Amino acid sequence: MQTNATGISSCLGCGGQVTPNDRFCGTCGTFLADDVVKPTGDAFATLTPSLVFYFVTLALLAAYKLTDIFPTDFEGFLGVTIIDTLIVVLFWIITRKDLAPLFSLKGIRISILFLTIAGALLGCLMVSVVADFINVSLFETTFTDSWLFAETSSPFLYAVIFTCVQPAIFEEVAFRGFLFSNVQQVTTATGAVYITAFIFGIIHLSVISMIWLVPLGLIFGMLRVRYNTIWYGIVGHFTYNLGFVLLEYVQTLG
Amino acid sequence: MDAVSQDTFAVCEHCNAINGPLNKYCSQCSYPIRGSDEEKASFRLTVSSRRRFLGDAMDKVKSARNAILGLAALFFIFGLFVGFGMDDFATMIVNLILCVIYLVLAVWCNQNPFGAILTAFIIYLTLIVVNMLIDPATLFQGIIIKVVIIAWLAKGIRSAHEAKGYLKELENLRAVPVDAD
Numbered sequence: 001m002q003t004n005a006t007g008i009s010s011c012l013g014c015g016g017q018v019t020p021n022d023r024f025c026g027t028c029g030t031f032l033a034d035d036v037v038k039p040t041g042d043a044f045a046t047l048t049p050s051l052v053f054y055f056v057t058l059a060l061l062a063a064y065k066l067t068d069i070f071p072t073d074f075e076g077f078l079g080v081t082i083i084d085t086l087i088v089v090l091f092w093i094i095t096r097k098d099l100a101p102l103f104s105l106k107g108i109r110i111s112i113l114f115l116t117i118a119g120a121l122l123g124c125l126m127v128s129v130v131a132d133f134i135n136v137s138l139f140e141t142t143f144t145d146s147w148l149f150a151e152t153s154s155p156f157l158y159a160v161i162f163t164c165v166q167p168a169i170f171e172e173v174a175f176r177g178f179l180f181s182n183v184q185q186v187t188t189a190t191g192a193v194y195i196t197a198f199i200f201g202i203i204h205l206s207v208i209s210m211i212w213l214v215p216l217g218l219i220f221g222m223l224r225v226r227y228n229t230i231w232y233g234i235v236g237h238f239t240y241n242l243g244f245v246l247l248e249y250v251q252t253l254g
Numbered sequence: 255m256d257a258v259s260q261d262t263f264a265v266c267e268h269c270n271a272i273n274g275p276l277n278k279y280c281s282q283c284s285y286p287i288r289g290s291d292e293e294k295a296s297f298r299l300t301v302s303s304r305r306r307f308l309g310d311a312m313d314k315v316k317s318a319r320n321a322i323l324g325l326a327a328l329f330f331i332f333g334l335f336v337g338f339g340m341d342d343f344a345t346m347i348v349n350l351i352l353c354v355i356y357l358v359l360a361v362w363c364n365q366n367p368f369g370a371i372l373t374a375f376i377i378y379l380t381l382i383v384v385n386m387l388i389d390p391a392t393l394f395q396g397i398i399i400k401v402v403i404i405a406w407l408a409k410g411i412r413s414a415h416e417a418k419g420y421l422k423e424l425e426n427l428r429a430v431p432v433d434a435d
Contacts, residue, residue: 024284026277043415189367
């Protein structure tokens with residue numbers, strides 16, 4: 001719809017006069033709304049990038065956790081982490097223009113950042129109590145992978161880099177970044193929050209841990225929608241994971 | 255006054271909007287108020303075909319929701335079987351959690367069928383991949399049922415997506431079906 005100086009509009013299709021309340025041109029029947037109906041298209045065609053990313057990452061992580069393809073020592077872990085990171089970086093580069101606004105530091109509020117950190121620490125404490133209880137009573141296994149770093153020159157530093165910094169940045173860029181944006185093309189923002197939270201949970205390949213991973217993904221997704229930034233998610237994710245490393249560090253000291 | 259408005263204004267037969275003297279098409283729903291009988295029939299055909307497509311798509315969505323409920327039931331039964339039949343309580347808990355997740359997805363299917371069926375689809379495929387890597391033989395156990403469930407859910411995802419398009423189109427034509435949910 002084109003509007004001239006006198007406020008009378010004309011239809012772009014036929015030039016016929018239309019008033020601001022018109023939804024269709026009375027002369028030719030053309031739809032006038034600015035938000036023309038999104039072409040429906042095939043849902044799977046739109047979601048192809050997300051599905052490719054998800055199943056490639058799933059194949060990598062599942063091969064590492066469930067088969068003998070990768071060595072179970074630190075070098076095997078390092079190799080998988082590097083491949084995983086490169087896959088995220090590849091998708092990050094492809095979608096960098098869409099994701100750029102999410103990295104803007106403008107509008108970041110210290111109060112919300114503080115609440116995110118406090119909430120992440122509280123969540124970490126609650127989950128560690130629940131997880132310890134479940135693991136001890138059901139599986140008799142330890143919860144974290146810190147033994148991986150025991151042989152390295154600085155176990156604590158390596159644990160922080162590989163279990164706090166790396167997941168906080170690259171999992172958030174994937175699940176609250178490009179996967180979220182892609183899924184949002186075919187559903188509402190709320191729908192995208194729930195879908196990405198579930199797949200964030202299941203890709204950790206532990207059904208039990210979905211009890212806390214899905215709510216965690218929901219919170220980070222809601223923060224992304226509410227404030228249109230990925231920083232609260234990154235900071236929250238880092239703090240949450242750091243909490244586990246610190247808890248374990250304190251336990252080994254004591 | 256009545257005679258003048260008869261000549262200059264026209265009430266749309268389809269949506270009851272009042273249209274100006276020059277309008278061939280209704281400015282609110284695009285019904286050809288001053289069009290030929292063929293044009294009017296063509297508009298009605300468009301509306302009725304979209305309603306039928308929407309109805310068909312919603313049937314497939316409901317069917318996919320039943321598949322999700324069926325999977326929840328399977329996890330529940332299998333969980334109890336391994337728990338009390340084989341004393342494997344860890345596997346039982348895992349299957350009961352999956353049962354709860356699928357029940358949640360079936361409920362969510364009423365609000366956002368596309369999101370719920372897509373999530374159920376991805377989780378189901380993930381479970382197949384995980385089981386296959388733990389024991390490759392599991393891939394072929396009940397392979398026909400697995401393929402049917404995957405195709406069933408994929409059909410539901412497509413249909414849920416198409417249904418949104420038809421609903422939007424009908425809204426634009428001021429022809430939302432009364433029984434749409």
